[in-house]
Amino acid sequence: MKLITKVLSTLMVSSLATVAMAQQATNLDDLLSQLKQGQIAQSEQNKQREAEFNSRKAEQDQMLANARNTRDNAIKMSAELEGQFQNNEIEIGNRTDALNKRMGELKELFGVLQQVSGDLQSKFQTSVVSAQVPGRGEFLDEFAQSMGSSSKLASIEEIEQLWFELQREMTESGKVHKFSREVVAADGSKAQQDVIRVGGFNLISNGKYLEYVDETGSVAELIRQPSSRALGTAADLTASNGQAVAFSLDPTGGSIISLLVQAPNTQERVDQGGSVGYVIIAIGLIGLLIALERFIALFLVGNKVKRQLKTDVASDDNPLGRVMLVKDHNKDADTETLELKLSERILAEVPKLTSRLTMIKIISVVAPLIGLLGTVTGMINTFQAITLFGTGDPKLMAGGISQALVTTVLGLVVAIPMVFISTLLNTRSRGIINILQQQSAGIIAERAENEAPAQKGA
Template identity: 50%
Template sequence: MKMKFVKSCLMLAVAGLLSSSFAVAQDKAQTLDQLLDMVKKSQISESAEHKQREAEFARDKANQANLLAQAKATRQAEEARSTALEKKYQEQDILVAAKKVQLNERLGSMKELFGHLTSTAGDLRATLGASIVSAQYPNRGEFLDALIEKMNSNTRLPDIEEIERLWFEVQREMVETGRVVKFNATVIKPNGEQSPQEVVRVGTYNLVSNGAYLTFDGAKIQELARQPSDHLAGAQQLQNATSGMLDFGVDPTGPAGGQLLTALIDTPNLVERWHQGGSVGYVITAVGVIGLLLGLFRILVLLGMSAKVKAQLKSDKANTNNPLGRVLKVAEENKNVDTETLELKLEEAVLKERPSIESGLAILKIIAAVAPLLGLLGTVVGMIETFQAITIFGAGDPKNMASGISGALVTTVQGLIVAIPVVLLHTIVNGRAKAIVHVLDEQTTGIIAENSERK
């Protein structure tokens, strides 16, 4: 049963395939003959295509074999060429070594001479690069690079003209050291403007133009942003002079970069020093101004008061425009009282006058004591900031550290500058006040004594 069932399934499947293929073919073929013809043509075309592919595969296989043969032949040729080149290199290496020995033997003392020339050329190249003479004669050291390269080469030698030029540049640098000359050049102003003008060169030390000092960095000439004002007159006289002797401020460190001139122009002036004190310095200045104005005002007031007191001493009538006159007025109003009462009245009158006479003394005393303390406070704050900067940036540059400490000490100087004159003013004001009070005490004592005698 099972076999029958399987056979029937297979027959059904074949019948379905035939029916489907017939249905597909029915779209193109109308009869069975046409269908058979189409199947035959399809078999023929497939057979031709297979033959074409087989021919292509055969041709590709033949080409690959030819390429492989060519590659093997190329490799063998290159291996042979490499062997020949290696042998030739060894032969040339031996020949080069022999030629070097021959060259050293023939050079003899010339090799030592070239060594000295190389050293001299190297030193001269460094000198010319930093010399202000190069501002007048630019590009003097360009030939030195080629000369040094030749003298260090094993295949080239310097010629006589190059060696003579080396000697000439050394001699010219020495000669120009002692000359003061004028030449035209382009000068860069502090605002960046370029101006062609006459420049005076003082040896290898300084450059000046139009009464101003210049600097040369090896490529361009620049006018210093800040000028040493004490020497500008000498610079202008040098610019206008044609011969003779005159005073001129020369920086002897010019060939080494002009450190003295730089330090001179970088030295802060009085206003810059004052600003270095910072906020504490401004407070000290304000306190000092208050103290000075108060002291001068009190001196003027006491001088006027003293003059009025002296005039009152010469007068028989009490005048209330001065302390002594007001005290005498009290004495006149109480001339008939007993001695003790008069004494109390006069002491009260003197006590009323003392505050106006001694006004400002306490403030001046406080300012004289506080100003140095404010200066010390500013110094401590500045030192803290300096050490914080050292912690962050290190102490590799002593100039920066010294500059910070110098700025920190400015407030101490400011405090002392305020305290010293304020102390003097306090002393003067106190002396004037005591003199007036002494006159009042003296006159009241005399009045009391006279009243006591009358009683």
């Protein structure tokens, strides 16, 4: 390689020298003379290189011989190693057969132990007992790895340890135990607290439910706690001194509670309705305030009318008294005139008794229509999400569907009570108006009876 490099460098030098001479020549004769001299010099250099190559030929032959010897030794060693490898394979097979024959039924036992250790390891990852007894999974990891290797068998101590862990898990699952450990609060702060473990099901502290996080080996409060009914039983258990108390138990070890706390509460469901939902709620509150005012007003007016029915002295603080005052103010009027006067007074009292009842009825009709508007808007949003992102992820469509359903529910929740309230208030107002009409008819009949003898005498 060095020789080839040297030859190439010499040729490059010669070429450069020829180019230099060509540049120095002033005419063709000078150029021809310079080329001739260059050929003579190049011939001498070639002879020198050829002599140098021949002198190193013996060295190249020796290097070739050494390489051939190295190759022959490597081939011989490869054949020896291949034969040794085949012998080792045969030996390993013979020893494996002998080991299987000696193990017999123990091989099935070790297979069962490996399966049990794997199942127990997955159980420990979610068991709340691990919050009180940490580090149980380390032994199972080492045991499962050793059982997975065919070169190592389980020892008596390891089998007894596995049995002990099974027995301890079963025993602790039937106990209610209090212990102290660090708890991560919902705001991220950490504090040493007394934790109560209810069997292998739940952890509570200070009346709140906790969860065991296997990845970090920590115990943390649930970000959202279950209903007040469940929290009440947790508080009772925390305050108990060994006596039996009722407790809301999660038999799945916390899985059901974790799902329940993810369900949206009333405020979150209302928020899902969006602006349309808030408009419906606002209209419902307005209708409720109007209905409350009408209930109070009609209740007071009804009581005054009932008191007026029990006396003949007319009072102007109630509709019936004002109707009766018409008779007192028109003692000399004939029956037809009095009838007209009473009708006029009753017609003047009706708007006061039926005031704002129409608004309640309108709200009972408009609320479900607004809910339908929210339904259509929510479905439009859903179809837009489907157009943009497809149907691969249902969560992208959940917002529009939630708005559609929640607004419909809110519209019905407002409309149904408004219908009953409107009917009830109309019934009360119509009852008072009927009393006015009945008393008016009685007054006219009384006046007609008084006029009849006078007409006969005339």
